Amino acid sequence: MNNQEIKPQSEFSSRVIDDAKEKIISVQNLTKKFGDFAAVDAISFDVYKGEIFGFLGANGAGKTTAMKMLIGISIPTAGEAQVAGFDVLTNAEMVKKNIGYMSQKFSLYDDLTVKENIVFFGGIYGLSRAEIKIKTAALVKELQIEAIINNLVGSLPLGWKQKLSFSVALLHEPKIVFLDEPTGGVDPITRRQFWEMIYTQAYKGTTIFVTTHYMDEAEYCDRVSIMVAGKIEALDTPKNLKKQFNVETMNDVFLKLARNIE
Amino acid sequence: MRTILFIVQKEFKQIFRDKNMLKLIFILPILQLLILSNAATFDVKNINITFVDNDQSAESRALINSFKASSYFNLTAPLFSEKQAIEEMQKGKTDIIVNVPINFSRDLIKEQQTSISVTINAIDAATAGIENVYVAQIVNAFGRNIITKSNYFSTNKEVPENILVIPSFWYNNTLNYKTFMVPGILVLLVTMLTLFLSSMNIVKEKELGTLEQINVTPIKKHQFIIGKLFPFWILGLIVLTVGLLISKIVFNVPMLGSITLIYLFTSVYLLLVLGIGLFISNHTDTQQQAMFIAWFFMVIFILMSGLFTPIESMPEWAQRVTLINPIRYFVEVMRMVMLKGSSFVDIVPQFIIISLYAFVMNGLAVWSYKKSN
Numbered sequence: 093m094n095n096q097e098i099k100p101q102s103e104f105s106s107r108v109i110d111d112a113k114e115k116i117i118s119v120q121n122l123t124k125k126f127g128d129f130a131a132v133d134a135i136s137f138d139v140y141k142g143e144i145f146g147f148l149g150a151n152g153a154g155k156t157t158a159m160k161m162l163i164g165i166s167i168p169t170a171g172e173a174q175v176a177g178f179d180v181l182t183n184a185e186m187v188k189k190n191i192g193y194m195s196q197k198f199s200l201y202d203d204l205t206v207k208e209n210i211v212f213f214g215g216i217y218g219l220s221r222a223e224i225k226i227k228t229a230a231l232v233k234e235l236q237i238e239a240i241i242n243n244l245v246g247s248l249p250l251g252w253k254q255k256l257s258f259s260v261a262l263l264h265e266p267k268i269v270f271l272d273e274p275t276g277g278v279d280p281i282t283r284r285q286f287w288e289m290i291y292t293q294a295y296k297g298t299t300i301f302v303t304t305h306y307m308d309e310a311e312y313c314d315r316v317s318i319m320v321a322g323k324i325e326a327l328d329t330p331k332n333l334k335k336q337f338n339v340e341t342m343n344d345v346f347l348k349l350a351r352n353i354e
Numbered sequence: 355m356r357t358i359l360f361i362v363q364k365e366f367k368q369i370f371r372d373k374n375m376l377k378l379i380f381i382l383p384i385l386q387l388l389i390l391s392n393a394a395t396f397d398v399k400n401i402n403i404t405f406v407d408n409d410q411s412a413e414s415r416a417l418i419n420s421f422k423a424s425s426y427f428n429l430t431a432p433l434f435s436e437k438q439a440i441e442e443m444q445k446g447k448t449d450i451i452v453n454v455p456i457n458f459s460r461d462l463i464k465e466q467q468t469s470i471s472v473t474i475n476a477i478d479a480a481t482a483g484i485e486n487v488y489v490a491q492i493v494n495a496f497g498r499n500i501i502t503k504s505n506y507f508s509t510n511k512e513v514p515e516n517i518l519v520i521p522s523f524w525y526n527n528t529l530n531y532k533t534f535m536v537p538g539i540l541v542l543l544v545t546m547l548t549l550f551l552s553s554m555n556i557v558k559e560k561e562l563g564t565l566e567q568i569n570v571t572p573i574k575k576h577q578f579i580i581g582k583l584f585p586f587w588i589l590g591l592i593v594l595t596v597g598l599l600i601s602k603i604v605f606n607v608p609m610l611g612s613i614t615l616i617y618l619f620t621s622v623y624l625l626l627v628l629g630i631g632l633f634i635s636n637h638t639d640t641q642q643q644a645m646f647i648a649w650f651f652m653v654i655f656i657l658m659s660g661l662f663t664p665i666e667s668m669p670e671w672a673q674r675v676t677l678i679n680p681i682r683y684f685v686e687v688m689r690m691v692m693l694k695g696s697s698f699v700d701i702v703p704q705f706i707i708i709s710l711y712a713f714v715m716n717g718l719a720v721w722s723y724k725k726s727n
Contacts, residue, residue, distance in 0.1 A: 163570050164570070164725075164726060165566065165569045165570060165725065165726045165727070166726055166727060167726050167727065184725075184726065185572050186572075188570060188571060188572040189572040191570070193567065193570040195563060195566055195567060197563035197566070198563070199562075199563050199564050199566065199567035200564075200567075201364070201368070201564060202562075203368050203371050203372065204364065204367060204368065204371075208364070208367055211360070211363075212360055212361075212363075212364045213571075215356070215357065215359075215360030215363075216357050216360055216361065216568075216571050216573050217571060217572070218356075218357070218572070
């Protein structure tokens with residue numbers, strides 16, 4: 093693995109992002125209240141097709157809650173959002189057909205083998221047995237997992253599970269894939285490899301919506317938003333954000349923003 | 355339909371992967387059926403009985419011998435004072451004290467009547483009642499014998515009318531309690547297994563976080579639920595089959611009615627139980643909670659099912675409660691079909707109630723299962 097392969101900023105410019113900047117996620121005043129507490133407080137933003145969109149924020153800032161509304165498993169209290177052209181409130185099932193999701197709580201079945209997980213998730217996304225077979229073969233080749241294809245997922249190291257989880261979320265070729273802290277708890281090399289997979293997928297035109305706590309990962313994103321206490325406080329390319337806050341790293345951008353609020 | 359097959363396939367793989375669970379699912383019910391059917395008996399046997407024979411006559415010894423002849427009683431060494439006998443009962447060494455008075459023999463022959471005192475340990479009222487009946491039966495038979503004999507020798511030509519009651523026990527003419535209990539216990543096992551497994555199944559996915567992943571897929575609620583419950587429906591029918599085989603081979607319980615009818619009823623009944631399990635699963639967050647709630651209902655269902663205590667002798671309000679107890683209907687149907695040979699027409703009321711009930715419970719369960727919140 094050559095770490096030099098990833099050069100976020102330069103790669104970004106060379107990647108094909110629609111010139112017309114077609115909106116694939118559009119959020120207006122999206123709000124989620126638990127009682128009086130607004131976990132997500134009237135956020136608005138757009139994500140463009142083919143983008144790697146970083147969704148940042150401290151613990152409890154409302155990232156996961158916002159994401160859950162976008163993937164159709166949490167009903168917004170107010171505001172609206174269109175994902176892949178469908179309204180999350182009125183057409184959640186169509187949204188679900190067009191997105192992939194990988195949660196921070198690792199969610200393949202530990203007591204099924206790698207292959208069985210692929211068959212199951214492919215199946216419930218409506219792939220035929222033949223398609224699943226082709227997909228499985230492609231995955232085996234891509235991830236080089238011939239040796240572990242019949243192992244129980246529970247027996248694999250976390251890094252492998254995450255790569256698999258990501259691949260499984262992509263089985264049905266979704267337009268957007270939502271990743272909720274996909275690289276939590278793994279070593280830097282594995283994280284690198286994971287981001288290479290993300291890049292490969294982005295090159296194919298899939299929009300990536302990713303939350304993370306790692307500021308080095310934020311540098312890999314095309315654009316990032318930073319949520320503080322339920323609101324989006326900043327949204328731009330990492331380069332512009334650093335310029336705007338007059339700092340060297342995304343880490344400092346984040347610290348500055350979080351401190352300003354407190 | 356294809357989606358459902360994928361879920362069913364996955365569920366079966368998970369069930370069969372867990373070898374320990376599989377053993378529990380099959381071995382435990384079989385053991386329970388074998389053990390409980392032999393232990394849960396209404397027969398009162400091995401009753402310790404103590405005689406205080408103050409008369410020491412041929413008649414008193416004849417009375418004692420007629421108890422000896424009964425297989426229900428164990429005679430302890432005869433004692434000579436009431437006080438000693440009461441001490442024995444205090445120590446728990448005897449259940450019944452029979453005190454034969456000093457003029458027992460004389461009164462019996464001369465006056466044609468006498469009395470003995472019987473003291474019964476009634477800590478367990480039900481058992482005491484049965485013991486009382488046994489004692490009375492033996493004493494009455496003994497009395498009849500004596501009277502007939504003495505009449506024969508007496509000058510009195512008038513032969514007393516002897517009314518002899520000859521009971522005929524229908525549907526279980528040997529009064530074999532196992533015949534009565536086995537179908538009922540089988541019902542319990544099938545119900546417990548399917549209720550517990552189904553109530554813990556979906557909540558388990560909630561705990562693991564895989565349910566969230568499922569909820570993000572375009573899967574339909576009914577597809578998921580049917581796919582989830584179908585394997586347990588099959589398991590329930592397999593356990594029923596194993597149980598029926600055991601009741602035939604080991605306990606020789608008759609199967610007078612149609613076995614198809616049993617399966618037909620069970621297949622609808624299982625839908626109801628699975629619906630209840632699913633409902634519990636939807637309203638709990640952990641397997642522990644689900645287990646507690648399933649137990650709560652199970653205990654009430656069992657004790658109010660008419661399996662161990664007749665529904666007819668429950669208070670009015672309790673009888674009304676049993677109307678919503680699914681086990682009650684299943685026990686009734688099993689006993690009716692297996693022991694009485696009832697046909698479909700006879701079980702129509704139970705069938706309709708269970709079908710409606712299943713429909714309502716599953717409706718509630720599907721409705722309360724939310725893919726989003």
